[in-house]
Amino acid sequence: MNSINPQAEELNNIIHNGHPTIESQLSKRGKAIFFPKKGLLSQAAAAKGKSINATVGIALADDGNPMRLPAIAQRIDLDPKKIFPYASSYGIPQLREAWARQIFKKNPSLKAEISLPVVTNGLTHGLSMTAYLFMDQGDSVILPDVYWGNYRLVMRQNYGVQFKTYQLFKDNGYNVDGLQEQLEATPGKQIILLNFPNNPTGYSLTISEADQITNHILKSAEQGNKITVIMDDxxxxxxxxxxxxxxxxxxxxxxxxxxxxxxxxxxATKEDYAWGFRVGFLTYASKGASKEVLKALEDKTGGAIRSNISSSCHLSQSLILEALNSDDYENDKAEKAAIMESRYNKVKEILAELGEKYKSVFTALPFNSGYFMCLKLHEDLDAETIRKTLLEKKDIGVIATDGLIRVAFSSVPVTRLKEIFEAVYEVA
Ligand SMILES: Cc1ncc(COP(=O)(O)O)c(C=O)c1O
Structure with missing residues (x-):
C-alpha cells in the first residue's frame, strides 16, 4: 500500500493517543483512509453563502435554488434544497442527530458516549464499510452458522475474511457456549458479528442469553483480546x-x-419499512473513547464512503428525517408493528394446533421476533425440491437453504399463513 497520507496520519494519531486499542483494530485500508478536508470540499464549504458561489458541482437556477426538472420536482412535496443537491458524505447533520436521539430512546440502558451515526446507503453498505475499515484479508469473523447469506459477498468475497461459525441453537436456545468456544479459539484480533432479530430464523436473545454473551465478550476482553463487535440491527x-x-x-x-x-x-430499511430508500447508519462506541476519537472514526467512515459512493441519496434522507420529526411517527410505527405481531401470533397458533401433525415433515426453529421463521425439514427431505414444487404446484414462494425453509410471515396476510404450512406438509 502507498505511504499514508498526512490527513490519515492525523486521524490515526488522534485515535492512537486517545484510544490505542481502536487504532490496532483498524484494517490497513482503515488506517490509510481519511476524509479529504483540505481539497475541493473545503473550498466549496468556504464559499457557502457567498453572493456568487461558483464552486459547487451542481447547477443552480437564476434564483439560487437547485436547477430541477418539473417532471421530477412536482411529484415531491419538499423544499428542492432538501432533494436535489448532494448530501454530505456523512449524511444530513440533522438526520444524524435525530437518529442518535432515536438510538438512546430505543435503548434506555445506553448511557455511553457514542459517535454521531454516519449515514450509509442502507445496511449492506454499512456492513461493507465496516469490513473496509476493520477487516483485512485472512481475518476471522465469528458468527453463527445460520446467517444472512449476503455476508458472504460483502465480507468473504470482497475483503477475503474467513468465517468461523458456531452452531446457532443448542437445546432450543442460543448457543452461547459456541460463541465462547470460537472466541477461545481465536486469540488476538477478534471480530464478532451479531444479528438480532436474526435473519433467517427470526430469533432474538433472551435477556439471560444476552447477559451471558456480554460476560463472555467481557472475559475475552479482560484476557487482552481486541474485539470488534458488529451489531447488525x-x-x-x-x-x-x-x-x-x-x-x-x-x-x-x-x-x-x-x-x-x-x-x-x-x-430505516426494515425498522421504518423503507427498504428501497437505502438509508442506514454506522455508529461507534467504546469504553474510554473520547469525542475526538469517535469523531476521527466518523471521519474515516466519511472518507470510506466518499471513496466508495460519494454520498447517499439526499431525497431518501430528507424523507426519513421528516418522518422522524413527525408527530405521527410513533403511532404509525406501532400500527405496522401490531400487524407484524398479529402475523407472528398466527404462525404460533398454527404451529401449536398442527405442529404434532407436521412433526414427521418439519419442525419450527426457535423464533420470537423480526420478519421470519424457519422450518427445519426432516433429513430425508430436500429444501430446494420442496421450494420448487411449492412454486409449481401451490403457487407459493419461500426461501430454501441448507435443509431449511424460510417463511417471511412479514409479507403474508394473517388469513393466508396457514396455506403455507399446509402446502409444505402436503408437498413433502
Ligand atoms: C440481517 C440483514 N442485514 C442487513 C440487511 C440489508 O439491509 P439493507 O437493505 O438496508 O442493505 C438485510 C436485508 O435483508 C438483512 O436481512
Whole structure:
C-alpha cells in the first residue's frame, strides 16, 4: 500500500493517543483512509453563502435554488434544497442527530458516549464499510452458522475474511457456549458479528442469553483480546415475546471494556419499512473513547464512503428525517408493528394446533421476533425440491437453504399463513 497520507496520519494519531486499542483494530485500508478536508470540499464549504458561489458541482437556477426538472420536482412535496443537491458524505447533520436521539430512546440502558451515526446507503453498505475499515484479508469473523447469506459477498468475497461459525441453537436456545468456544479459539484480533432479530430464523436473545454473551465478550476482553463487535440491527424493534432482549447488544457493549469496539449497523430499511430508500447508519462506541476519537472514526467512515459512493441519496434522507420529526411517527410505527405481531401470533397458533401433525415433515426453529421463521425439514427431505414444487404446484414462494425453509410471515396476510404450512406438509 502507498505511504499514508498526512490527513490519515492525523486521524490515526488522534485515535492512537486517545484510544490505542481502536487504532490496532483498524484494517490497513482503515488506517490509510481519511476524509479529504483540505481539497475541493473545503473550498466549496468556504464559499457557502457567498453572493456568487461558483464552486459547487451542481447547477443552480437564476434564483439560487437547485436547477430541477418539473417532471421530477412536482411529484415531491419538499423544499428542492432538501432533494436535489448532494448530501454530505456523512449524511444530513440533522438526520444524524435525530437518529442518535432515536438510538438512546430505543435503548434506555445506553448511557455511553457514542459517535454521531454516519449515514450509509442502507445496511449492506454499512456492513461493507465496516469490513473496509476493520477487516483485512485472512481475518476471522465469528458468527453463527445460520446467517444472512449476503455476508458472504460483502465480507468473504470482497475483503477475503474467513468465517468461523458456531452452531446457532443448542437445546432450543442460543448457543452461547459456541460463541465462547470460537472466541477461545481465536486469540488476538477478534471480530464478532451479531444479528438480532436474526435473519433467517427470526430469533432474538433472551435477556439471560444476552447477559451471558456480554460476560463472555467481557472475559475475552479482560484476557487482552481486541474485539470488534458488529451489531447488525436490521430488524431492531420487532420483538413479540416477553423475556426477550428488546434493546440492542450495542447498549451492553458500548461502555463495557477498552478492548471492545462496538459498531452498530442499523437503519430505516426494515425498522421504518423503507427498504428501497437505502438509508442506514454506522455508529461507534467504546469504553474510554473520547469525542475526538469517535469523531476521527466518523471521519474515516466519511472518507470510506466518499471513496466508495460519494454520498447517499439526499431525497431518501430528507424523507426519513421528516418522518422522524413527525408527530405521527410513533403511532404509525406501532400500527405496522401490531400487524407484524398479529402475523407472528398466527404462525404460533398454527404451529401449536398442527405442529404434532407436521412433526414427521418439519419442525419450527426457535423464533420470537423480526420478519421470519424457519422450518427445519426432516433429513430425508430436500429444501430446494420442496421450494420448487411449492412454486409449481401451490403457487407459493419461500426461501430454501441448507435443509431449511424460510417463511417471511412479514409479507403474508394473517388469513393466508396457514396455506403455507399446509402446502409444505402436503408437498413433502
Ligand atoms: C440481517 C440483514 N442485514 C442487513 C440487511 C440489508 O439491509 P439493507 O437493505 O438496508 O442493505 C438485510 C436485508 O435483508 C438483512 O436481512
Amino acid at each position: 436490521a430488524y431492531f424493534g420487532l420483538v413479540y415475546e416477553n423475556g426477550v432482549q428488546t434493546e440492542s447488544m450495542f447498549a451492553k457493549l458500548a461502555d463495557l471494556h477498552e478492548n471492545i469496539l462496538a459498531i452498530k449497523v442499523d437503519g
